[in-house]
Amino acid sequence: MLFTICTWLVGCEKLDEPDHLVPKTADQDSSIPSIKINDRVLHSEVFGDPDDTLIICIHGGPGADYRYMLAAKDLAQYGYKVVFYDQVGSGLSQRFNENYYSGKDLDDIFLNELDAVIDFYKTRPNQKVVLFGHSWGAILATSYAGKKPNEIDGMILIEPGGLKWNDIEEYIKKAQAAPLGSEILNDILFQDQFVSTKKDNHEILDYKFALIASHGSPNTLETLTGKDSFWRFGSVINLTSFNYGQKFKPDMGQGIENFQDKVLFMYGGAGKVYSDEWARKISYVYKNKELVKIEGVGHSGMLESDKWRSVTLPSVLNYLKTI
Amino acid sequence: MKKVKYCFLTGLIILIISFSGNAQNYNWAKLDSVNNLARIYTGLDHSFAFGLHYGRILNGKKVIWAPFADVSFPSGDPVGDDYNFKIGTLARLFQFEDWKFSFNVSIVNRQNSNPFVKMQSLGSESGFQFGYYKLKWYANLNFSVGSSIVTNFQHTEAYKGNFSGAKDGWYENASNSQLFSVNTGYSLRKMDATLSLGLLRTEEFKSSPSLPYYIKIGLNYLF
Numbered sequence: 001m002l003f004t005i006c007t008w009l010v011g012c013e014k015l016d017e018p019d020h021l022v023p024k025t026a027d028q029d030s031s032i033p034s035i036k037i038n039d040r041v042l043h044s045e046v047f048g049d050p051d052d053t054l055i056i057c058i059h060g061g062p063g064a065d066y067r068y069m070l071a072a073k074d075l076a077q078y079g080y081k082v083v084f085y086d087q088v089g090s091g092l093s094q095r096f097n098e099n100y101y102s103g104k105d106l107d108d109i110f111l112n113e114l115d116a117v118i119d120f121y122k123t124r125p126n127q128k129v130v131l132f133g134h135s136w137g138a139i140l141a142t143s144y145a146g147k148k149p150n151e152i153d154g155m156i157l158i159e160p161g162g163l164k165w166n167d168i169e170e171y172i173k174k175a176q177a178a179p180l181g182s183e184i185l186n187d188i189l190f191q192d193q194f195v196s197t198k199k200d201n202h203e204i205l206d207y208k209f210a211l212i213a214s215h216g217s218p219n220t221l222e223t224l225t226g227k228d229s230f231w232r233f234g235s236v237i238n239l240t241s242f243n244y245g246q247k248f249k250p251d252m253g254q255g256i257e258n259f260q261d262k263v264l265f266m267y268g269g270a271g272k273v274y275s276d277e278w279a280r281k282i283s284y285v286y287k288n289k290e291l292v293k294i295e296g297v298g299h300s301g302m303l304e305s306d307k308w309r310s311v312t313l314p315s316v317l318n319y320l321k322t323i
Numbered sequence: 324m325k326k327v328k329y330c331f332l333t334g335l336i337i338l339i340i341s342f343s344g345n346a347q348n349y350n351w352a353k354l355d356s357v358n359n360l361a362r363i364y365t366g367l368d369h370s371f372a373f374g375l376h377y378g379r380i381l382n383g384k385k386v387i388w389a390p391f392a393d394v395s396f397p398s399g400d401p402v403g404d405d406y407n408f409k410i411g412t413l414a415r416l417f418q419f420e421d422w423k424f425s426f427n428v429s430i431v432n433r434q435n436s437n438p439f440v441k442m443q444s445l446g447s448e449s450g451f452q453f454g455y456y457k458l459k460w461y462a463n464l465n466f467s468v469g470s471s472i473v474t475n476f477q478h479t480e481a482y483k484g485n486f487s488g489a490k491d492g493w494y495e496n497a498s499n500s501q502l503f504s505v506n507t508g509y510s511l512r513k514m515d516a517t518l519s520l521g522l523l524r525t526e527e528f529k530s531s532p533s534l535p536y537y538i539k540i541g542l543n544y545l546f
Binding site: 011012013014015017019020021022023067180181182183184185186187188189190191192193194195196197198199210211212214215224225226227228229230231232 | 369370371372397398399400401405407433435437438439440442444469471473474476481482484485486488489490492493494495497498499500525526529530532533534
């Protein structure tokens with residue numbers, strides 16, 4: 001009690017207040033644009049004419065958000081309807097505790113949600129749908145196309161780490177490798193002495209996730225220190241997904257051979273992990289594809305740097321003309 | 324103002340006594356005839372770290388006190404932006420033949436700077452050790468607990484560029500930790516080679532840190 005009085009006197013804050021260290025989510029703040037999908041409040045925005053070809057942007061992670069993909073809203077100026085949404089438990093979408101996901105597979109968690117997002121924004125039956133996925137989002141898009149090849153008309157994929165679990169795991173290990181004694185590794189480990197929490201305390205868990213990710217990855221040239229790189233990480237959904245992967249070792253490319261439409265597959269030329277060889281290996285499963293290597297950028301630079309307007313956007317527009 | 328200070332200090336003392344800890348490597352069997360202990364150590368403890376420790380040995384009739392200062396730095400670049408600094412005391416409370424019981428308490432100041440935030444905390448550690456001590460070697464079991472009492476967060480422009488509402492300032496009780504460890508040492512004249520192995524938990528044993536174990540090697544010099 002004495003301690004409580006003392007801290008009250010010095011005016012200490014509490015770590016788990018909803019908007020002290022991380023922003024509120026859409027279910028906590030009604031001013032955040034959102035949609036309700038499968039009883040989940042998802043942060044979502046749409047740009048462009050409602051009846052134009054639908055482009056669904058699917059962010060990476062699991063547990064990241066669509067903020068770094070927002071350059072893609074430029075496509076609305078070229079006659080496309082561009083949809084962004086933060087996946088469940090990610091970004092500014094609603095958080096759920098660990099037990100909400102137990103017994104659910106990736107279809108229940110992510111694919112049914114994507115399906116419902118497409119349905120929500122589709123205004124007419126013959127409206128074309130293109131999935132635009134980055135990293136984990138590209139893996140998710142591929143999984144959707146493998147299961148519902150007739151529901152979509154094209155895919156723009158940027159650096160899916162892998163499709164088979166072993167490839168995904170290998171990619172993650174290479175992307176996140178940090179030498180013992182490096183500043184990155186020490187900052188990841190050392191912060192546990194400053195912030196600790198029990199499970200399902202989302203504000204603190206998501207904040208800790210941000211601190212862990214704060215250095216980005218020198219191996220993939222990902223950086224999060226730029227302005228407007230992210231809103232809020234989703235720790236529980238990230239761990240849930242990786243635990244699921246390690247347990248069930250899914251093949252996210254299952255059925256993709258049934259998807260006949262052309263795929264635009266892009267990767268950066270400057271990262272250490274996504275080599276030409278890796279791009280060929282991962283893209284092998286797409287029957288009809290165009291590989292584009294974007295020089296001078298890493299894992300997400302083609303969306304965030306000036307390369308978006310000079311290289312990525314023209315490639316995407318050329319591709320969209322072909323579907 | 325005087326009342327606030329009194330209140331804060333009393334709370335701090337209560338917490339230091341009731342919480343926290345650090346595994347210690349003193350060979351109590353050898354400390355009767357020395358006044359000082361200096362140690363260098365390195366290992367994995369919430370990072371790959373190296374540190375320096377100095378203890379002053381105060382031999383009482385029944386209790387041996389060893390007030391100490393300890394500073395450690397995680398490796399990395401730059402060195403010094405992250406650190407642990409502790410001042411406190413050890414005490415060998417009682418013994419039965421070669422079996423000895425000791426405890427430690429300390430105040431801890433820590434800092435971590437990463438691209439998103441600079442955190443500085445004031446906390447406490449305390450623990451107890453029970454072990455078997457001979458002139459040539461010793462082994463003990465340690466249990467200790469640690470807690471940050473207050474932590475200051477100063478977010479960088481990089482974080483505020485992504486969340487402008489991030490609130491800087493003092494936060495209460497941001498972390499706690501528990502440590503079980505086994506400590507052993509081999510002694511040669513004025514030197515002890517020491518080894519500590521431990522398991523770390525947080526949140527009253529309900530959670531684990533990213534690095535849930537602890538390995539340290541050290542060298543004591545007695546003079």
